[in-house]
Amino acid sequence: MKSFEVNFDGLVGPTHNYGGLSFGNVASQSNSQQASNPKEAALQGLEKMKALMDMGFVQGVLAPQERPDVAALRSLGFAGTDAQVIERAAKEAMPLLVASCSASSMWVANAATVSPSADTADGRVHFTAANLNCKFHRSIEHPTTSRVLGAMFADQQHFAHHAALPAVAQFGDEGAANHTRFCREYGEAGVEFFVFGRSAFDSRYPAPQKYPARQTLEASQAVARLHGLSEEGVVFAQQNPSVIDQGVFHNDVIAVGNGELLFHHQDAFLNTEQMLAELHGKLAARGGNFQSISVPRDQVAVEDAVRSYLFNSQLLSRADGSMLLIVPEECRANPRVWQYLQGLTAAGGPIREVKVFDLKQSMQNGGGPACLRLRVALNETELAAVNPGVIMTAPLYDTLTRWVNKHYRDALRESDLADPQLLLECRTALDELTQILKLGAVYPFQIN
Numbered sequence: 001m002k003s004f005e006v007n008f009d010g011l012v013g014p015t016h017n018y019g020g021l022s023f024g025n026v027a028s029q030s031n032s033q034q035a036s037n038p039k040e041a042a043l044q045g046l047e048k049m050k051a052l053m054d055m056g057f058v059q060g061v062l063a064p065q066e067r068p069d070v071a072a073l074r075s076l077g078f079a080g081t082d083a084q085v086i087e088r089a090a091k092e093a094m095p096l097l098v099a100s101c102s103a104s105s106m107w108v109a110n111a112a113t114v115s116p117s118a119d120t121a122d123g124r125v126h127f128t129a130a131n132l133n134c135k136f137h138r139s140i141e142h143p144t145t146s147r148v149l150g151a152m153f154a155d156q157q158h159f160a161h162h163a164a165l166p167a168v169a170q171f172g173d174e175g176a177a178n179h180t181r182f183c184r185e186y187g188e189a190g191v192e193f194f195v196f197g198r199s200a201f202d203s204r205y206p207a208p209q210k211y212p213a214r215q216t217l218e219a220s221q222a223v224a225r226l227h228g229l230s231e232e233g234v235v236f237a238q239q240n241p242s243v244i245d246q247g248v249f250h251n252d253v254i255a256v257g258n259g260e261l262l263f264h265h266q267d268a269f270l271n272t273e274q275m276l277a278e279l280h281g282k283l284a285a286r287g288g289n290f291q292s293i294s295v296p297r298d299q300v301a302v303e304d305a306v307r308s309y310l311f312n313s314q315l316l317s318r319a320d321g322s323m324l325l326i327v328p329e330e331c332r333a334n335p336r337v338w339q340y341l342q343g344l345t346a347a348g349g350p351i352r353e354v355k356v357f358d359l360k361q362s363m364q365n366g367g368g369p370a371c372l373r374l375r376v377a378l379n380e381t382e383l384a385a386v387n388p389g390v391i392m393t394a395p396l397y398d399t400l401t402r403w404v405n406k407h408y409r410d411a412l413r414e415s416d417l418a419d420p421q422l423l424l425e426c427r428t429a430l431d432e433l434t435q436i437l438k439l440g441a442v443y444p445f446q447i448n
């Protein structure tokens with residue numbers, strides 16, 4: 001049976017803004033308070049989706065969330081009508097209003113961890129929504145994420161959904177940004193690779209000193225258990241704490257994997273040799289030939305990787321077996337990174353081509369091509385069971401482009417977030433979107 005890696009990209013929501021909300025994420029911190037352009041952000045994302053579809057990849061779309069999250073503000077004690085809640089939060093606690101307005105659900109690599117059916121004990125595709133509890137503005141995503149994923153992958157014969165892990169730092173879980181999967185073919189059993197930043201219960205593991213490690217070993221282990229993965233099919237590895245302290249807040253800022261290949265920075269992990277040997281051995285037992293490309297620090301420094309998002313790229317398998325790397329424009333702007341990429345594609349290795357996309361609106365908040373997509377490996381039967389409304393087609397691209405142009409603003413500053421009109425605009429747009437994507441009622445304003 002044929003199998004595919006389907007990329008579901010997060011559609012940028014109407015409140016996309018630069019809130020400076022993510023301590024440890026250099027771009028988010030340094031672009032704080034700049035004016036954003038939500039319309040441009042959404043159109044940049046749609047263009048990437050369309051381009052991948054045009055190249056022959058199966059592409060999906062994941063809906064944004066209702067923002068401002070009035071229910072979150074109510075849970076913090078702001079009362080009255082929706083407009084009063086927003087007005088009071090703006091007056092008394094602006095940082096909380098900003099957090100409740102974040103369009104951060106666009107970075108769907110953090111929406112969930114997904115295990116394909118070939119890896120799981122019950123032969124279903126498993127999803128665990130990420131609790132994202134390191135940051136308040138992201139911790140409020142998972143209830144709606146679960147409803148949206150449920151509406152996209154509704155068939156219980158093929159899809160199993162798990163609620164987010166307990167909402168405490170010890171089980172901090174950031175989803176697929178710290179997870180990748182190696183395999184020979186997408187439909188065959190593979191090796192799932194979980195990367196954590198610290199251990200919550202075992203003090204023998206080192207931890208970063210300056211910035212938070214968002215993913216714990218114990219969270220990764222819990223997800224592997226929930227999904228029914230076998231010991232032979234998983235590898236756990238620790239991220240190098242010193243790169244977290246240099247701004248690598250998720251592993252997908254310093255490494256990307258696909259098929260049998262891991263593309264990573266020399267300094268990405270701890271105990272790299274041992275980890276690569278384990279990946280090699282476990283994939284060999286599944287009939288695969290694990291390979292890795294390590295980018296040396298004397299060619300690309302960690303700082304260059306963080307600035308350019310070289311590793312926050314999409315590594316895609318083409319029909320002829322070669323791979324394509326989708327990188328953000330910032331890679332071309334960095335002479336060392338661009339030179340490295342020229343050498344990489346000329347070397348005759350697995351990565352043959354690099355394609356560049358302008359994703360500046362998202363990049364300025366620390367989200368590159370890889371952050372914007374959730375990978376779901378599916379066989380033909382499972383793909384047929386996905387809600388067809390969320391699979392990208394030329395007409396859907398046109399409809400979504402028109403929808404963005406109709407509903408989105410082209411400038412948003414912090415002061416605009418206090419405008420109760422923004423909430424109405426957002427709800428009107430999302431109500432229409434659930435009809436376009438045939439999701440049913442998934443947002444709090446549609447349910448309550």
Ligand SMILES: NCCC[C@H](NC(=O)CCC(=O)O)C(=O)O
Nearest residue numbers: 018019020021022025028107371
């Ligand atoms: N995978 C990329 C995630 C980027 C995301 N940025 C943010 O939330 C920044 C939002 C702001 O600062 O407005 C994060 O750090 O989790």
